[in-house]
Amino acid sequence: MNKTIIININGIVFHIEEDAYEILRSYMTDVKRHFANEEDSIEITTDIENRIAEMFTEILARENRPVVVTTDVTTVIGLMGTIEDFETEAEQQSATYTEKQFSDTRKLFRDPDDHLLGGVCAGIANYFDIDTVWVRLAFALTTFLGGSGVIAYIILWIIVPKAVTRADKMAMKGERLDLKGFVKNFEEEVKNVHHTLNNASHHARPFVYKVRDFISDFFDHFKYFLTGAGKVFLKLVGILILMLCLTFIVMDIIGLTFFTAQGRDVFHVFPFSVINNGYSDIIAFSAFAVIAIPALAIMLSTLKVIFNSRVMGRSTGYTMLILWIVALTFLGYYSSKVVADFKEEASFSQTVNIKATANNTYYLKLNDVKYLSKEDSIQLDINDKFKGRIILNDDDEDDNRYETRPQSVNIYIERSDVSQPVLVESFSARGYSKKQALANATNSSYYFAQKDSVLNFDRTLKIPFNALWRNQEVKLTLRIPKNAILVIDRKLERYVNDLSLWECARANKNENATTATFVMTNTGLECKVDTLVQPVPNNVPVIDTIINQQ
C-alpha cells in the first residue's frame, strides 16, 4: 500500500506515489539549482517540467495506469539526464565564473545530513572546517543577544542552497580542493567579483526558486519535527493534562471528605452556611461528581488520543455522561431549593434610647472588642494564663470569622426633632415565607453599648452558631438633635452610609486623622472644618481588650 499525492506540473494534474514524488522533487530541485545561474533559468526549467509532464502522460496512456510510480520517475530522469550528465555534457558551454570561483575551494551549502533545523550551522562548520558545535553555540549566544542569530539563521536558510547531490556534498566538504585553489591569482579574483556583480540581476530571479526551496524545506523539517520531536512534545502535553486532571480529582476528593465526613463545622462559615443542613451531603456529593466526572473524562480521552490506549469503552462514556447529568440535576434541584429560601423578606425594628450628654458631643467608635467562643477560651486557658494580662488584637479584620459574611451592619445618621437621641435598630432577613424570614430576623442580635459619651458599634450582626445565613442585616439609624457634635472613628468608615469620613479628614488637611468631626445642622450632618478637634477623653479604651464570652 502506498500513499498517493496529487501534483500539478504546469497545469497538468498527476497522481503520483509518495516515494516517486520525493525522487522527482529532489530531481527538480537539483535541476533548478543547476540552471539557476543561467540567463533564462525559469524558461529552461519550465521546458524541462513540461517535457516531464508529457513523458508521464505518454507512459500512463501507454500502460493504462492512473498513478505515476517510482520506475516511471527513474525512466524519465534517465531520459532527461541527471545533473552529473548535464555537467559533463554542457557545463563548459556556459561556464559561469561564479561556479568556477567556488568549485576550486569549499562551497557553502546547508548540510542535510547533520541538521537540527535547516543545516545552516553544519554547512558553515563544513565551510570553515570546524566542529559544528561551535557554530551552533555561536548562533545560540547571538540569539540571546537580542535575537539577531534567529534572523541571520533564517536569512542564511533562504539564501544558502541545500547540498542535495553527491557533487554538492563533496564541494561542501572541500573534497575537490587541490593545488589550483591556492594559486589562483589576484586578477582572476577581481574579474570574478566583477562578473558576480554583473550577474546580480540574473541572481534575482533564481531567488524565487530559493524562497520556494526554503518553504518546501521548512515544511519538510516541520514534518520531521512533528513526527519526531512533535510526538514527544505531544506526549509531554498529554502527561501535563493527566497530572492536572489527577490533581483536580484528588483535590475534589479531599474537598468531599472535608465537607461530609471530617466536619460539618464548615457549614457554619458563611458561604457554606447558606446551605440547609439536610442538603449539605447531597449537594457536596453532586458538586463532587459534577466536577470530577469531566476531569476523569478528559483524563481518559487524553490517554486514548495521545497514548493510544483504549481505556474507555463507548458504554463507559455514556455511563459517565448519564451520571454527570444526574449529578447536575441534583445540584440544580437542591441549589434552587436553597435559593427558594431567599424568596421572602421580613424586618422589625426596635429603638434604643441614648443618654444625652452634657456638652452634646458623641464619640462614635467601632467596638474593637472581639469575642472568643467558650471552646476557644477553655483551649487557651484564658482564666489562668492570661490573668492580669491584656491581649492585643491587630486591626486586621480579616481574621474575624464572622467577617466572611457580606457586610451586615449599616449605620445612618439623621436629625432628630426631639432632644432625646435614639438608635433605631432595624433587623431584616430572608426566608421561604414571611414567617420564616421574620424568625430568621429575630434570631439575630446586635451589640450596641453606650459608655458616657462614647457609642460603641459592633462590626457585625450576631446570628446563632447553627443558624443558616439568610441575608440577616441590621440597619442602624442614629437620630440626634440639632447642633449635636459627632466625633466619628475613621474605622467606622465602611459602616457609615451617606458620609465620607475620609473627605472630612481631607477637608481638615489631615488625612491621617483617626476621627472626623461632624455637626448636625438643619440640612443634615456637616463636616466641621478648622475648629479644634475635641481631645479624646481619657476613659476611652485605647488598647483593645478581650472579653471572655461565657
Next chain:
Amino acid sequence: MIIENTQTQMRKGILEYCILSIISKGETYASDIIADLKKSQMLVVEGTLYPLLTRLKNNGLLTYNWVESTSGPPRKYYVLSPEGRVVLEQLDKTWQELSSAVQTALENRK
C-alpha cells in the same frame, strides 16, 4: 582532463550546428531533435538540450510557436529565424572547409 576538454569543445560547436540543421527542415519539437541527436550519438540526455535551445533562441537564431498537444502541456515547436538561416549557411560553409581540412590532415597522417 585535456582530452575530455577537447572533446567537449569539439562537441559543443558541432552540437549547435546539428541542432540548427535539424530545425532547418521545418517546425521541430524538442523530442524530435533529441531522437535525431541520439541516433547520431551527439547527445545522450534530453535535459541538456533545453538550455541550448533557449540560448539559440536568445541569440535570435530560433523562434518557436506554441502548439496544443493531446498528450500533455502545449508544445514549443522551433523554427529557424531568417538570421538563423544565414548563420546555418555560414556554418555549412565552415563545416565543409573544416571537414575537408580534417580529412586532409587525417589522410596525411596515414
